[in-house]
Amino acid sequence: MIELKPLSKFFDEKDLLDIIQCNSQDFAFVSGSLIQGMGNENSDLDVFVVTRDFDNVHHPTDIVYDENIKTTFDLINGITCDIEYWPLKVIEDLINQINDIDFDDTSIRTFNQIKIEGYSSGQLTSFLHRFIMGIPIANINLFNELKTKLNINNYLKLKTRIYVNIVDNDYYDIIGNTNKGDIETALILAREVIIKTIGAYVCFKGQSIDRDKWAYYNLRELAKENAEDKDLLKEVDKVLFFTNLNEESQLIDNVEDILFLINKIINKIGNENGGI
Numbered sequence: 001m002i003e004l005k006p007l008s009k010f011f012d013e014k015d016l017l018d019i020i021q022c023n024s025q026d027f028a029f030v031s032g033s034l035i036q037g038m039g040n041e042n043s044d045l046d047v048f049v050v051t052r053d054f055d056n057v058h059h060p061t062d063i064v065y066d067e068n069i070k071t072t073f074d075l076i077n078g079i080t081c082d083i084e085y086w087p088l089k090v091i092e093d094l095i096n097q098i099n100d101i102d103f104d105d106t107s108i109r110t111f112n113q114i115k116i117e118g119y120s121s122g123q124l125t126s127f128l129h130r131f132i133m134g135i136p137i138a139n140i141n142l143f144n145e146l147k148t149k150l151n152i153n154n155y156l157k158l159k160t161r162i163y164v165n166i167v168d169n170d171y172y173d174i175i176g177n178t179n180k181g182d183i184e185t186a187l188i189l190a191r192e193v194i195i196k197t198i199g200a201y202v203c204f205k206g207q208s209i210d211r212d213k214w215a216y217y218n219l220r221e222l223a224k225e226n227a228e229d230k231d232l233l234k235e236v237d238k239v240l241f242f243t244n245l246n247e248e249s250q251l252i253d254n255v256e257d258i259l260f261l262i263n264k265i266i267n268k269i270g271n272e273n274g275g276i
Helices: 013-017 088-099 121-133 140-149 152-180 183-204 212-223 227-240 248-272
Strands: 002-004 009-011 027-031 045-051 070-076 079-087 135-138
Touching: 009 013, 013 027, 013 135, 027 121, 027 140, 045 088, 045 121, 079 088, 088 121, 088 140, 088 152, 121 140, 121 152, 135 140, 152 183, 152 248, 183 212, 183 227, 183 248, 212 227, 227 248
Parallel strands: 045 079
Antiparallel strands: 002 009, 027 045, 027 135, 070 079
16 A cells, blocks of 8 residues: 555555556556655646556557657546656666766766657656655566666756756846846746755755755755754745835845845855765
């Protein structure tokens, strides 16, 4: 039985195994916010089947094809299941690419560190996140074998770099809009960028995330165990939630405070990580 903490219920994986196509050479796992305890009553249960015979996958319900991922949906015991089929050879290649990353080689752009034809970098890193956080339900030995093989530290460092690169690209856009006098746009962008900055910090601290909306949640969880993270959470709360924005001068002050905090977090990541 699999516990779905946000729903205060248990899910029998046998009900899932009865409908997915997964033979003895494949493996399957469940993942997502319901598994991690972050979801809600409207969240889906994410199911992944990694198969050697991808071309012959035929699910009982309609299959949606999206860049070499076969996706379908089923309602099981009142829970919507988002089921994805992935080729095993793609996952093995992805793990090898992650393990072989040379972070000292500056000739390769961060977004090109993992490249598999037919898949975006976002799809690949999202799968890895869900794989790392997943619970196996079929062929547990193969699941564990591949998870043990994966260099999770390399994955987290890559995710940190991806976030930092995005922050760097958007940082000067905030300044440009501020200098132009478009304070509202600068503030909207600044608030988006501080969330991505928190995402970088969370990955730097060893917690995997694949969606920006979970960045704050994970920082709050880190703050429960670490005084330094608790102080950082207070600073984030101050610029996001506990500030007056009734006048233009206060908007400008908020943008500047967010920029200061972005710099502080990115510098901390760089200094403690021996350079990003």
